[in-house]
Amino acid sequence: MDAENEQSAAPAAETEQTAGTRGPISRRAVIGWAGAGVALGAASVGTVAAATRHSGEPAPVKFGVEIPFYGEHQSGIATPVQDRLHFAAFDVITKDREALVRVLKEWTKAGATMAGGREVGKGTGGGLPEAPPDDTGEALGLPASRLTLTIGFGPTLFEKDGVDRFGLKAKRPEALVDLPKFRGDNLDPARSGGDICVQACADDPVVAVHAIRNLARIGMGVVNVRWSQLGFGKTSSTTPDEQTPRNLMGFKDGTHNVAGTDKDAQVQHVWVAPGDGPEWMTGGSYLVARRIRMHIETWDRTPLADQEEIIGRTKGEGAPIGKQRERDAFDPKDLPENSHVRLAHPDSNKGATLLRRGFSFTDGTDGLGRLDAGLFFLAYQRDTRKAFIPVQQALAAHDVLHDEYTQHVGSAHFACPPGVRKPGEWWGQALFG
Ligand SMILES: C=CC1=C(C)c2cc3[nH]c(cc4nc(cc5[nH]c(cc1n2)c(C)c5CCC(=O)O)C(CCC(=O)O)=C4C)c(C)c3C=C
Numbered sequence: 001m002d003a004e005n006e007q008s009a010a011p012a013a014e015t016e017q018t019a020g021t022r023g024p025i026s027r028r029a030v031i032g033w034a035g036a037g038v039a040l041g042a043a044s045v046g047t048v049a050a051a052t053r054h055s056g057e058p059a060p061v062k063f064g065v066e067i068p069f070y071g072e073h074q075s076g077i078a079t080p081v082q083d084r085l086h087f088a089a090f091d092v093i094t095k096d097r098e099a100l101v102r103v104l105k106e107w108t109k110a111g112a113t114m115a116g117g118r119e120v121g122k123g124t125g126g127g128l129p130e131a132p133p134d135d136t137g138e139a140l141g142l143p144a145s146r147l148t149l150t151i152g153f154g155p156t157l158f159e160k161d162g163v164d165r166f167g168l169k170a171k172r173p174e175a176l177v178d179l180p181k182f183r184g185d186n187l188d189p190a191r192s193g194g195d196i197c198v199q200a201c202a203d204d205p206v207v208a209v210h211a212i213r214n215l216a217r218i219g220m221g222v223v224n225v226r227w228s229q230l231g232f233g234k235t236s237s238t239t240p241d242e243q244t245p246r247n248l249m250g251f252k253d254g255t256h257n258v259a260g261t262d263k264d265a266q267v268q269h270v271w272v273a274p275g276d277g278p279e280w281m282t283g284g285s286y287l288v289a290r291r292i293r294m295h296i297e298t299w300d301r302t303p304l305a306d307q308e309e310i311i312g313r314t315k316g317e318g319a320p321i322g323k324q325r326e327r328d329a330f331d332p333k334d335l336p337e338n339s340h341v342r343l344a345h346p347d348s349n350k351g352a353t354l355l356r357r358g359f360s361f362t363d364g365t366d367g368l369g370r371l372d373a374g375l376f377f378l379a380y381q382r383d384t385r386k387a388f389i390p391v392q393q394a395l396a397a398h399d400v401l402h403d404e405y406t407q408h409v410g411s412a413h414f415a416c417p418p419g420v421r422k423p424g425e426w427w428g429q430a431l432f433g
Pocket residue numbers: 247249251252253254255256257290292293294311313340341344345346354374375377388391392395406
Protein backbone atom coordinates (compact mmCIF):
# COMPACT_ATOMS: atom_id res chain seq x y z
CA MET A 1 0.00 0.00 0.00
CA ASP A 2 1.46 3.41 -0.90
CA ALA A 3 1.79 6.28 1.50
CA GLU A 4 -1.18 8.02 -0.03
CA ASN A 5 -3.47 5.18 0.89
CA GLU A 6 -1.89 4.36 4.20
CA GLN A 7 -4.77 5.99 6.03
CA SER A 8 -6.95 3.00 5.24
CA ALA A 9 -4.70 0.68 7.21
CA ALA A 10 -5.81 2.11 10.52
CA PRO A 11 -9.32 1.63 11.89
CA ALA A 12 -11.45 4.72 11.43
CA ALA A 13 -11.67 5.63 15.10
CA GLU A 14 -7.90 5.38 15.51
CA THR A 15 -7.23 7.48 12.44
CA GLU A 16 -9.53 10.17 13.66
CA GLN A 17 -7.92 10.23 17.07
CA THR A 18 -4.35 10.28 15.85
CA ALA A 19 -4.82 12.77 13.03
CA GLY A 20 -3.35 16.14 13.92
CA THR A 21 -5.54 19.14 14.52
CA ARG A 22 -5.32 21.28 11.39
CA GLY A 23 -5.80 24.64 13.00
CA PRO A 24 -5.83 26.13 16.45
CA ILE A 25 -9.51 25.27 16.84
CA SER A 26 -9.97 21.65 17.77
CA ARG A 27 -13.38 20.19 18.43
CA ARG A 28 -12.55 20.07 22.13
CA ALA A 29 -11.41 23.68 22.07
CA VAL A 30 -14.63 24.83 20.47
CA ILE A 31 -16.76 22.92 22.92
CA GLY A 32 -14.68 24.30 25.76
CA TRP A 33 -14.91 27.87 24.56
CA ALA A 34 -18.53 27.62 23.68
CA GLY A 35 -19.49 26.62 27.18
CA ALA A 36 -22.82 25.19 28.08
CA GLY A 37 -24.84 27.67 26.06
CA VAL A 38 -23.65 26.62 22.59
CA ALA A 39 -24.60 23.25 21.17
CA LEU A 40 -22.57 21.92 18.29
CA GLY A 41 -25.33 20.62 16.12
CA ALA A 42 -26.87 20.97 12.72
CA ALA A 43 -27.95 24.54 13.36
CA SER A 44 -25.40 25.37 15.94
CA VAL A 45 -23.68 28.59 14.99
CA GLY A 46 -22.82 29.88 18.41
CA THR A 47 -21.20 32.90 19.88
CA VAL A 48 -17.64 31.63 20.02
CA ALA A 49 -14.87 34.01 18.99
CA ALA A 50 -12.26 31.90 17.23
CA ALA A 51 -8.73 32.92 16.30
CA THR A 52 -7.02 31.85 13.09
CA ARG A 53 -3.33 31.19 12.75
CA HIS A 54 -3.11 33.49 9.73
CA SER A 55 -4.41 36.75 11.09
CA GLY A 56 -4.28 36.42 14.82
CA GLU A 57 -7.57 38.28 14.74
CA PRO A 58 -10.80 36.72 15.91
CA ALA A 59 -12.44 35.04 12.92
CA PRO A 60 -16.18 35.19 12.35
CA VAL A 61 -17.88 32.84 14.78
CA LYS A 62 -18.95 30.23 12.26
CA PHE A 63 -15.40 29.54 11.05
CA GLY A 64 -14.51 27.73 14.24
CA VAL A 65 -17.68 25.69 14.28
CA GLU A 66 -17.86 22.10 13.17
CA ILE A 67 -20.92 20.42 11.68
CA PRO A 68 -21.13 16.80 12.89
CA PHE A 69 -20.16 14.35 10.14
CA TYR A 70 -21.96 11.37 11.66
CA GLY A 71 -25.74 11.17 11.90
CA GLU A 72 -28.98 9.75 10.61
CA HIS A 73 -28.84 11.94 7.50
CA GLN A 74 -25.84 13.26 5.63
CA SER A 75 -24.82 16.77 6.57
CA GLY A 76 -24.93 19.36 3.80
CA ILE A 77 -28.62 18.87 3.08
CA ALA A 78 -30.80 20.24 5.89
CA THR A 79 -27.89 21.72 7.86
CA PRO A 80 -27.35 25.51 7.61
CA VAL A 81 -26.07 26.54 4.18
CA GLN A 82 -22.49 27.77 4.23
CA ASP A 83 -21.03 30.56 2.07
CA ARG A 84 -18.90 28.49 -0.30
CA LEU A 85 -19.17 25.41 -2.45
CA HIS A 86 -16.89 23.08 -4.32
CA PHE A 87 -18.92 20.43 -6.06
CA ALA A 88 -17.26 17.57 -7.95
CA ALA A 89 -18.69 14.82 -10.13
CA PHE A 90 -16.46 11.79 -10.57
CA ASP A 91 -16.24 9.05 -13.19
CA VAL A 92 -15.26 5.63 -11.87
CA ILE A 93 -12.44 4.49 -14.15
CA THR A 94 -11.93 0.98 -12.82
CA LYS A 95 -13.97 -2.20 -13.24
CA ASP A 96 -12.68 -3.43 -9.89
CA ARG A 97 -15.53 -3.25 -7.38
CA GLU A 98 -13.20 -3.88 -4.43
CA ALA A 99 -10.98 -0.98 -5.43
CA LEU A 100 -14.03 1.28 -5.49
CA VAL A 101 -15.15 0.05 -2.08
CA ARG A 102 -11.64 0.73 -0.72
CA VAL A 103 -11.84 4.32 -1.97
CA LEU A 104 -15.29 4.82 -0.44
CA LYS A 105 -13.97 3.58 2.91
CA GLU A 106 -10.95 5.85 2.75
CA TRP A 107 -13.07 8.79 1.62
CA THR A 108 -15.36 8.33 4.61
CA LYS A 109 -12.49 8.40 7.06
CA ALA A 110 -10.90 11.39 5.37
CA GLY A 111 -14.30 13.14 5.19
CA ALA A 112 -14.92 12.73 8.93
CA THR A 113 -11.39 13.92 9.65
CA MET A 114 -11.63 17.03 7.48
CA ALA A 115 -15.10 17.92 8.76
CA GLY A 116 -13.49 17.92 12.21
CA GLY A 117 -10.90 20.43 11.04
CA ARG A 118 -8.08 17.90 11.13
CA GLU A 119 -5.45 16.86 8.62
CA VAL A 120 -5.94 13.77 6.48
CA GLY A 121 -3.97 10.64 7.44
CA LYS A 122 -0.62 11.49 8.98
CA GLY A 123 -1.07 15.07 7.93
CA THR A 124 1.16 17.43 6.03
CA GLY A 125 4.33 16.66 7.92
CA GLY A 126 3.74 13.41 9.80
CA GLY A 127 4.76 10.86 7.19
CA LEU A 128 8.05 9.71 5.73
CA PRO A 129 10.15 12.47 4.16
CA GLU A 130 10.63 10.19 1.14
CA ALA A 131 6.86 9.99 0.54
CA PRO A 132 4.34 12.65 -0.45
CA PRO A 133 2.45 13.92 2.60
CA ASP A 134 -0.99 12.40 3.26
CA ASP A 135 -2.57 15.86 3.39
CA THR A 136 -1.96 18.35 0.59
CA GLY A 137 -1.55 21.11 3.17
CA GLU A 138 -3.35 24.18 1.84
CA ALA A 139 -5.87 24.15 4.69
CA LEU A 140 -3.22 23.86 7.39
CA GLY A 141 -3.99 26.45 10.04
CA LEU A 142 -7.62 26.78 9.04
CA PRO A 143 -10.43 25.68 11.33
CA ALA A 144 -13.32 23.38 10.37
CA SER A 145 -15.27 26.27 8.80
CA ARG A 146 -18.54 24.27 9.01
CA LEU A 147 -17.26 21.90 6.29
CA THR A 148 -19.86 19.38 5.16
CA LEU A 149 -19.29 16.61 2.63
CA THR A 150 -22.29 15.02 0.95
CA ILE A 151 -21.93 12.04 -1.37
CA GLY A 152 -24.31 10.88 -4.10
CA PHE A 153 -24.42 8.06 -6.65
CA GLY A 154 -25.40 8.76 -10.27
CA PRO A 155 -27.43 6.55 -12.64
CA THR A 156 -24.31 5.47 -14.55
CA LEU A 157 -22.84 3.85 -11.44
CA PHE A 158 -25.67 1.32 -11.61
CA GLU A 159 -25.64 0.78 -15.36
CA LYS A 160 -23.71 2.38 -18.19
CA ASP A 161 -24.21 1.63 -21.88
CA GLY A 162 -26.19 -1.47 -20.89
CA VAL A 163 -23.38 -2.81 -18.67
CA ASP A 164 -23.96 -3.66 -14.99
CA ARG A 165 -20.48 -2.44 -14.06
CA PHE A 166 -20.38 -3.22 -10.36
CA GLY A 167 -23.29 -5.62 -9.86
CA LEU A 168 -25.50 -2.75 -8.68
CA LYS A 169 -28.10 -2.67 -11.47
CA ALA A 170 -30.80 -4.34 -9.39
CA LYS A 171 -30.22 -1.79 -6.61
CA ARG A 172 -30.82 1.28 -8.76
CA PRO A 173 -33.63 3.30 -7.19
CA GLU A 174 -36.63 3.83 -9.46
CA ALA A 175 -36.57 7.48 -8.47
CA LEU A 176 -33.03 7.83 -9.84
CA VAL A 177 -34.35 8.34 -13.36
CA ASP A 178 -32.44 9.72 -16.30
CA LEU A 179 -33.74 13.29 -16.22
CA PRO A 180 -35.90 14.13 -19.24
CA LYS A 181 -34.82 16.82 -21.68
CA PHE A 182 -36.59 20.01 -20.68
CA ARG A 183 -37.58 22.72 -23.14
CA GLY A 184 -34.69 25.16 -23.55
CA ASP A 185 -32.01 22.80 -22.23
CA ASN A 186 -28.61 23.36 -23.82
CA LEU A 187 -26.63 20.83 -21.81
CA ASP A 188 -22.90 20.37 -22.14
CA PRO A 189 -22.05 16.68 -21.58
CA ALA A 190 -18.70 17.77 -20.11
CA ARG A 191 -20.61 19.59 -17.35
CA SER A 192 -23.25 16.91 -16.85
CA GLY A 193 -23.66 13.46 -15.32
CA GLY A 194 -21.12 11.59 -13.23
CA ASP A 195 -20.99 8.23 -11.41
CA ILE A 196 -20.41 9.78 -7.97
CA CYS A 197 -20.68 13.33 -6.68
CA VAL A 198 -19.30 15.02 -3.60
CA GLN A 199 -20.72 18.35 -2.51
CA ALA A 200 -18.25 20.17 -0.26
CA CYS A 201 -19.65 23.26 1.49
CA ALA A 202 -17.74 25.44 3.94
CA ASP A 203 -17.47 29.04 5.01
CA ASP A 204 -13.91 29.19 3.74
CA PRO A 205 -13.35 28.39 0.04
CA VAL A 206 -9.91 26.94 0.76
CA VAL A 207 -11.44 24.39 3.13
CA ALA A 208 -14.01 23.29 0.52
CA VAL A 209 -11.45 23.05 -2.29
CA HIS A 210 -8.97 21.26 -0.02
CA ALA A 211 -11.61 18.65 0.80
CA ILE A 212 -12.42 17.86 -2.83
CA ARG A 213 -8.76 17.88 -3.78
CA ASN A 214 -7.81 15.41 -1.07
CA LEU A 215 -10.69 13.07 -1.93
CA ALA A 216 -9.65 13.20 -5.60
CA ARG A 217 -6.10 12.42 -4.56
CA ILE A 218 -7.15 9.45 -2.42
CA GLY A 219 -9.24 8.18 -5.34
CA MET A 220 -6.46 8.42 -7.91
CA GLY A 221 -6.52 5.48 -10.33
CA VAL A 222 -10.08 4.58 -9.32
CA VAL A 223 -12.00 7.81 -9.95
CA ASN A 224 -11.39 10.84 -12.16
CA VAL A 225 -12.93 14.26 -11.73
CA ARG A 226 -15.45 14.53 -14.58
CA TRP A 227 -16.45 18.13 -13.85
CA SER A 228 -16.44 20.43 -10.90
CA GLN A 229 -18.10 23.69 -9.94
CA LEU A 230 -17.08 26.40 -7.51
CA GLY A 231 -19.85 28.42 -5.92
CA PHE A 232 -20.05 31.47 -3.71
CA GLY A 233 -22.79 33.43 -2.00
CA LYS A 234 -25.42 30.83 -1.19
CA THR A 235 -28.63 31.48 -3.12
CA SER A 236 -30.88 29.69 -0.71
CA SER A 237 -31.27 29.20 2.96
CA THR A 238 -32.33 26.51 5.38
CA THR A 239 -32.22 29.06 8.23
CA PRO A 240 -35.24 31.38 7.81
CA ASP A 241 -34.30 33.35 10.94
CA GLU A 242 -31.21 34.66 9.17
CA GLN A 243 -31.16 37.30 6.45
CA THR A 244 -32.15 35.76 3.11
CA PRO A 245 -29.24 35.81 0.65
CA ARG A 246 -29.53 37.30 -2.84
CA ASN A 247 -28.74 35.73 -6.20
CA LEU A 248 -26.84 37.45 -9.03
CA MET A 249 -30.10 38.93 -10.31
CA GLY A 250 -30.21 40.89 -7.08
CA PHE A 251 -33.30 39.17 -5.65
CA LYS A 252 -33.61 37.47 -2.31
CA ASP A 253 -33.49 33.76 -3.05
CA GLY A 254 -34.51 31.06 -0.61
CA THR A 255 -37.30 32.87 1.21
CA HIS A 256 -39.77 30.04 0.84
CA ASN A 257 -37.64 26.93 1.28
CA VAL A 258 -37.63 23.87 3.52
CA ALA A 259 -36.15 25.02 6.83
CA GLY A 260 -33.51 23.01 8.66
CA THR A 261 -35.70 23.11 11.75
CA ASP A 262 -38.87 21.96 9.96
CA LYS A 263 -38.55 18.23 10.56
CA ASP A 264 -42.13 17.53 9.42
CA ALA A 265 -41.52 19.12 6.02
CA GLN A 266 -38.25 17.20 5.71
CA VAL A 267 -39.96 13.90 6.48
CA GLN A 268 -42.62 14.68 3.91
CA HIS A 269 -40.47 16.16 1.16
CA VAL A 270 -36.74 15.56 1.63
CA TRP A 271 -35.89 12.19 3.20
CA VAL A 272 -36.60 8.85 1.55
CA ALA A 273 -39.02 7.08 3.89
CA PRO A 274 -39.16 3.39 4.88
CA GLY A 275 -41.19 1.67 2.18
CA ASP A 276 -40.29 4.21 -0.54
CA GLY A 277 -37.53 1.82 -1.59
CA PRO A 278 -34.93 0.76 -2.08
CA GLU A 279 -34.07 -0.03 1.53
CA TRP A 280 -30.50 1.29 1.24
CA MET A 281 -31.84 4.78 0.43
CA THR A 282 -34.05 5.11 3.53
CA GLY A 283 -32.99 8.33 5.24
CA GLY A 284 -31.28 9.53 2.06
CA SER A 285 -32.36 12.08 -0.52
CA TYR A 286 -32.21 12.70 -4.29
CA LEU A 287 -30.09 15.56 -5.54
CA VAL A 288 -30.55 17.44 -8.80
CA ALA A 289 -27.72 19.75 -9.86
CA ARG A 290 -28.26 22.22 -12.70
CA ARG A 291 -25.73 24.73 -13.95
CA ILE A 292 -27.96 27.64 -14.97
CA ARG A 293 -26.35 30.42 -16.96
CA MET A 294 -27.89 33.85 -16.36
CA HIS A 295 -27.96 36.40 -19.16
CA ILE A 296 -27.20 39.08 -16.62
CA GLU A 297 -26.38 41.77 -19.19
CA THR A 298 -29.93 41.48 -20.56
CA TRP A 299 -31.34 41.36 -17.03
CA ASP A 300 -29.44 44.50 -16.08
CA ARG A 301 -31.17 46.37 -18.92
CA THR A 302 -34.62 45.23 -17.80
CA PRO A 303 -36.77 47.80 -15.94
CA LEU A 304 -37.31 47.18 -12.24
CA ALA A 305 -41.07 46.77 -12.61
CA ASP A 306 -40.55 44.07 -15.24
CA GLN A 307 -37.94 42.28 -13.11
CA GLU A 308 -40.38 42.16 -10.20
CA GLU A 309 -43.23 40.99 -12.43
CA ILE A 310 -41.02 38.19 -13.81
CA ILE A 311 -39.99 36.96 -10.36
CA GLY A 312 -43.31 37.65 -8.60
CA ARG A 313 -41.63 39.39 -5.65
CA THR A 314 -40.28 42.89 -5.04
CA LYS A 315 -36.57 43.39 -5.45
CA GLY A 316 -35.74 45.35 -2.31
CA GLU A 317 -37.87 43.71 0.36
CA GLY A 318 -38.53 40.41 -1.39
CA ALA A 319 -42.25 40.67 -0.64
CA PRO A 320 -44.75 38.77 -2.79
CA ILE A 321 -46.21 41.23 -5.34
CA GLY A 322 -49.17 42.94 -3.67
CA LYS A 323 -47.81 42.38 -0.14
CA GLN A 324 -45.57 44.47 2.08
CA ARG A 325 -43.09 42.18 3.80
CA GLU A 326 -40.89 39.29 2.67
CA ARG A 327 -42.60 36.68 4.80
CA ASP A 328 -46.20 37.85 4.35
CA ALA A 329 -48.50 34.97 3.49
CA PHE A 330 -49.69 34.94 -0.12
CA ASP A 331 -51.73 32.97 -2.58
CA PRO A 332 -49.65 32.24 -5.70
CA LYS A 333 -52.79 32.75 -7.81
CA ASP A 334 -52.62 36.47 -6.87
CA LEU A 335 -49.15 36.82 -8.44
CA PRO A 336 -48.53 37.73 -12.11
CA GLU A 337 -49.60 34.82 -14.26
CA ASN A 338 -46.24 33.61 -15.58
CA SER A 339 -44.12 34.79 -12.68
CA HIS A 340 -41.41 32.45 -11.46
CA VAL A 341 -42.67 32.20 -7.89
CA ARG A 342 -46.26 31.49 -8.96
CA LEU A 343 -45.16 28.75 -11.33
CA ALA A 344 -42.69 27.15 -8.89
CA HIS A 345 -44.90 27.34 -5.79
CA PRO A 346 -46.02 23.97 -4.34
CA ASP A 347 -49.69 25.03 -4.62
CA SER A 348 -49.25 25.32 -8.39
CA ASN A 349 -47.59 21.88 -8.57
CA LYS A 350 -49.76 19.49 -6.56
CA GLY A 351 -47.64 20.12 -3.47
CA ALA A 352 -44.27 19.38 -5.11
CA THR A 353 -41.63 20.76 -2.74
CA LEU A 354 -37.84 21.03 -3.03
CA LEU A 355 -35.12 21.84 -0.54
CA ARG A 356 -33.04 24.32 -2.54
CA ARG A 357 -29.35 24.75 -1.70
CA GLY A 358 -27.80 26.53 -4.67
CA PHE A 359 -24.85 28.91 -5.06
CA SER A 360 -23.87 31.72 -7.42
CA PHE A 361 -21.00 31.25 -9.82
CA THR A 362 -18.90 33.36 -12.16
CA ASP A 363 -16.45 31.50 -14.38
CA GLY A 364 -14.75 34.20 -16.44
CA THR A 365 -16.26 35.29 -19.74
CA ASP A 366 -18.11 33.48 -22.50
CA GLY A 367 -15.69 34.78 -25.11
CA LEU A 368 -18.29 37.23 -26.40
CA GLY A 369 -17.62 39.94 -23.86
CA ARG A 370 -20.19 38.69 -21.36
CA LEU A 371 -19.73 37.19 -17.93
CA ASP A 372 -20.20 33.44 -17.71
CA ALA A 373 -22.25 33.73 -14.54
CA GLY A 374 -25.34 32.23 -13.01
CA LEU A 375 -26.84 29.95 -10.47
CA PHE A 376 -25.54 26.49 -9.65
CA PHE A 377 -28.92 25.13 -8.64
CA LEU A 378 -28.92 22.27 -6.14
CA ALA A 379 -32.15 20.73 -4.90
CA TYR A 380 -32.79 17.79 -2.57
CA GLN A 381 -36.00 15.83 -2.50
CA ARG A 382 -37.63 12.57 -1.49
CA ASP A 383 -38.56 11.64 -5.06
CA THR A 384 -37.32 13.60 -8.08
CA ARG A 385 -40.23 12.36 -10.20
CA LYS A 386 -42.64 14.14 -7.88
CA ALA A 387 -40.62 17.28 -7.20
CA PHE A 388 -37.93 18.69 -9.50
CA ILE A 389 -39.27 17.16 -12.72
CA PRO A 390 -42.84 18.53 -12.59
CA VAL A 391 -41.69 21.92 -11.27
CA GLN A 392 -39.04 22.27 -13.96
CA GLN A 393 -41.54 21.19 -16.61
CA ALA A 394 -43.86 23.98 -15.50
CA LEU A 395 -41.03 26.53 -15.50
CA ALA A 396 -39.71 25.39 -18.88
CA ALA A 397 -43.19 25.76 -20.37
CA HIS A 398 -44.22 29.18 -19.02
CA ASP A 399 -41.51 30.95 -16.98
CA VAL A 400 -40.36 34.24 -18.57
CA LEU A 401 -37.21 34.02 -16.45
CA HIS A 402 -36.47 30.63 -17.98
CA ASP A 403 -37.28 31.72 -21.54
CA GLU A 404 -35.46 35.01 -21.77
CA TYR A 405 -32.91 35.33 -18.99
CA THR A 406 -31.49 31.91 -18.15
CA GLN A 407 -30.31 28.74 -19.85
CA HIS A 408 -29.62 25.34 -18.28
CA VAL A 409 -26.16 24.26 -19.47
CA GLY A 410 -25.29 21.41 -17.08
CA SER A 411 -27.32 18.72 -15.35
CA ALA A 412 -26.86 15.78 -13.03
CA HIS A 413 -28.92 13.54 -10.79
CA PHE A 414 -27.66 11.59 -7.76
CA ALA A 415 -29.00 9.29 -5.06
CA CYS A 416 -27.53 10.50 -1.76
CA PRO A 417 -27.57 7.68 0.82
CA PRO A 418 -28.45 8.21 4.49
CA GLY A 419 -25.83 9.42 6.91
CA VAL A 420 -22.86 7.48 8.23
CA ARG A 421 -23.89 6.89 11.82
CA LYS A 422 -20.58 6.10 13.50
CA PRO A 423 -16.85 5.63 12.91
CA GLY A 424 -16.18 2.37 11.08
CA GLU A 425 -19.24 2.71 8.82
CA TRP A 426 -18.64 4.04 5.34
CA TRP A 427 -20.30 5.89 2.48
CA GLY A 428 -22.29 3.43 0.37
CA GLN A 429 -22.01 0.53 2.84
CA ALA A 430 -25.66 -0.50 2.52
CA LEU A 431 -25.49 -0.22 -1.28
CA PHE A 432 -22.32 -2.27 -1.72
CA GLY A 433 -22.73 -4.50 1.33
C1 LIG B 1 -37.04 23.58 -10.84
C2 LIG B 1 -36.90 24.36 -9.83
C3 LIG B 1 -36.33 25.74 -9.88
C4 LIG B 1 -35.37 26.28 -10.69
C5 LIG B 1 -34.61 25.62 -11.81
C6 LIG B 1 -35.20 27.64 -10.29
C7 LIG B 1 -34.32 28.57 -10.86
C8 LIG B 1 -34.16 29.89 -10.47
N1 LIG B 1 -34.78 30.54 -9.43
C9 LIG B 1 -34.37 31.84 -9.35
C10 LIG B 1 -34.80 32.83 -8.44
C11 LIG B 1 -35.80 32.69 -7.48
N2 LIG B 1 -36.50 31.56 -7.20
C12 LIG B 1 -37.42 31.81 -6.20
C13 LIG B 1 -38.30 30.90 -5.66
C14 LIG B 1 -38.42 29.56 -6.04
N3 LIG B 1 -37.76 28.90 -7.05
C15 LIG B 1 -38.12 27.58 -7.07
C16 LIG B 1 -37.69 26.60 -7.95
C17 LIG B 1 -36.74 26.77 -8.96
N4 LIG B 1 -36.03 27.88 -9.24
C18 LIG B 1 -39.05 27.39 -6.02
C19 LIG B 1 -39.68 26.08 -5.65
C20 LIG B 1 -39.24 28.62 -5.39
C21 LIG B 1 -40.15 28.90 -4.20
C22 LIG B 1 -41.51 29.27 -4.66
C23 LIG B 1 -42.45 29.45 -3.47
O1 LIG B 1 -42.82 28.44 -2.89
O2 LIG B 1 -42.77 30.59 -3.13
C24 LIG B 1 -37.28 33.19 -5.81
C25 LIG B 1 -38.12 33.90 -4.76
C26 LIG B 1 -37.62 33.79 -3.36
C27 LIG B 1 -37.82 32.44 -2.72
O3 LIG B 1 -38.87 32.08 -2.23
O4 LIG B 1 -36.83 31.68 -2.71
C28 LIG B 1 -36.28 33.73 -6.59
C29 LIG B 1 -35.76 35.15 -6.55
C30 LIG B 1 -33.41 32.01 -10.38
C31 LIG B 1 -32.67 33.30 -10.64
C32 LIG B 1 -33.29 30.82 -11.06
C33 LIG B 1 -32.41 30.45 -12.21
C34 LIG B 1 -31.30 31.03 -12.49
